[in-house]
Amino acid sequence: MHENTKIVSRSVLRDVESASQMMRRFFRVTKETMRAMAGYLPTMRIWWAKKMLARHIWLDAMHADMLRSRALDLRYPRIDVDENIDVHLIHVLEKLPVVTSDEQFIIRVYRVIKPAMLQSFEKYMATSDPLDDAPSHVYLQRMINELKQELEEFDEACTRNGSSGGFDCVSLEQEFKAIMESCGGTEGPDQEPGAEFGDYLNQPEYVIPLEGGRDTSWEPAVMQVPPRAPRNIKEKLVWVAIDHANEVWAAETPAALIWQYKKAPWPMILDASRWCYDEMRHAMMGVERLEALGLQAGIDTPMVPDHWRAFSERGIESLLLLLHGLEQSGPRHKMNLRKTLSEVNDFDGAQDCDYDWADESGHISFGLAWIKLVFPNWSKEQIMSETRKICEEWSEWIQRRHREGTHGYEKFMERIEDKCS
Ligand SMILES: [Fe+2]
Ligand SMILES: [Fe+2]
CATH class of the missing domain: 1.20.910 (Heme Oxygenase; Chain A)
Structure with missing residues (x-):
């Protein structure tokens, strides 16, 4: 140049x-x-x-x-x-x-x-x-x-x-x-x-709690599944919405995995972040439906981390298994609900289930990938039998509380019946 x-x-x-x-x-x-x-x-x-x-x-x-x-x-x-x-x-x-x-x-x-x-x-x-x-x-x-x-x-x-x-x-x-x-x-x-930051840096490690925190303005609750079947259409809609609103635990589970498995391959962490947000959206759908039905989640109906209450002592891995097990039937369940809700003219609820169903299909593959990471030596049969086993334990947990009358639902049932009458 x-x-x-x-x-x-x-x-x-x-x-x-x-x-x-x-x-x-x-x-x-x-x-x-x-x-x-x-x-x-x-x-x-x-x-x-x-x-x-x-x-x-x-x-x-x-x-x-x-x-x-x-x-x-x-x-x-x-x-x-x-x-x-x-x-x-x-x-x-x-x-x-x-x-x-x-x-x-x-x-x-x-x-x-x-x-x-x-x-x-x-x-x-x-x-x-x-x-x-x-x-x-x-x-x-x-x-x-x-x-x-x-x-x-x-x-x-x-x-x-x-x-x-x-x-x-x-x-x-x-x-x-x-x-x-x-x-x-x-x-x-x-x-x-510098040394002046030693107090901060030498604190003990953060530990995931045994139960997910719930808003302090909410009523304490034991479990989310009502102790009896719905008696009319409005109650049926409320039962569906309570179930949806309580999917917070399902958002907390992949979130906890993200924290606990810091060496997990990046694409799995990315999937878990979406999984977490999807489940929180599902919970928000339930809270909105309850509101539309004249009920306030956490006050008129329970908002409770009961899945974690039942299994978190065995580690977050057990909640991953339970979530994956319950999600197996998710798409079919949500597909049926979409139909049922449309038939009773609850088109908002039906649309919620339609999108939830779309999310759930992805979650099944996220869950399986995480189980394979967490339990690398498990065969396909073992994965299937362990997820089935923990789902059975979960339903026994629910039934026992219903049977023994330790469901803590009295105050909620009173409010729900009052609003649904
Ligand atoms: Fe969900
Ligand atoms: Fe899901």
């Missing part, structure tokens, strides 16, 4: 090496925060926040998936195994769910990490070439839009539920901001937090 040749340079230059490092860091922050949200989901008692977490776990898992694929595009060959590079960040985020209140967890995620991620994504867009690095821009633009949406949903829910006070604790926010910055924050480079 002639020494006098003048080339007009683009204003932003970022080489592939630095771009892939940023994508890898963004992937780690997004994935590990999502894992912490999944781990905390069963503990969360605030109902609106629990619903919000399930939705955002799935959105964030999709973001992590895009970031992961972009990091791999950019000549980064070992994204899932090469964790040593972000070891301090991972250590900090592993302690994210170790909190003393739901509010503290929410502050860490929604007041510190998500706003910081949004800022970093916007900064990356401004400091990288929109042509050379176009795929990153496409992914990041979608993530920016969805992160803004997540933060808006959080703000709206706070305002709607009148609980903004609990989420405006500046000292908790500042404290966690400092912890995040101590390890290099959302952009890195990864660094060892």
Whole structure:
């Protein structure tokens, strides 16, 4: 090139090496925060926040998936195994769910990490070439839009539920901001937090609770299945809605797997995040139907983690088996319900079941893949017999309480009969 040749340079230059490092860091922050949200989901008692977490776990898992694929595009060959590079960040985020209140967890995620991620994504867009690095821009633009949406949903829910006070604790926010910055924050480079962060880092590991938390405004309950058959069409609709509303445990189960099996192959974690959100949607369908029928879930009808109550002492693996076992009959059951509900002109309920049925078909393959991961030595026959066995135990658990009158349904039945009369 002639020494006098003048080339007009683009204003932003970022080489592939630095771009892939940023994508890898963004992937780690997004994935590990999502894992912490999944781990905390069963503990969360605030109902609106629990619903919000399930939705955002799935959105964030999709973001992590895009970031992961972009990091791999950019000549980064070992994204899932090469964790040593972000070891301090991972250590900090592993302690994210170790909190003393739901509010503290929410502050860490929604007041510190998500706003910081949004800022970093916007900064990356401004400091990288929109042509050379176009795929990153496409992914990041979608993530920016969805992160803004997540933060808006959080703000709206706070305002709607009148609980903004609990989420405006500046000292908790500042404290966690400092912890995040101590390890290099959302952009890195990864660094060892100073000794002053030892109290945070040396806390005991977060442990999944034995029972999923339920909103403190709800009535304590023993079980969800009513102790008698419905006596009229309205009761029949209520019975279906109670069953749907109580699928919260089924959202908590894949969420707990995401936390507990951190080395699971990435595509299985991504599937589990969708599974978690689907089940929470199913629960929300039930709560909405109850509302339409004039009943308030948790007050007039039970909202209770009874499946976990019965089996969680045997480990989350037993709940995976139970969920998979019950899901075997899911599509047929929901298909029949769709027909039954249409026949009694409950078209909203029928549509819920139609979409639920579509979701359930996917869950059967997610469940089988997870069982194979968790019990690698089990044959197909063993998987079938173990799932059948735990489903039988579950129905015995229910029947025993009905038989012995220890179902705790008296107050609910009174309210339901009152509303259905
Ligand atoms: Fe479901
Ligand atoms: Fe399902």
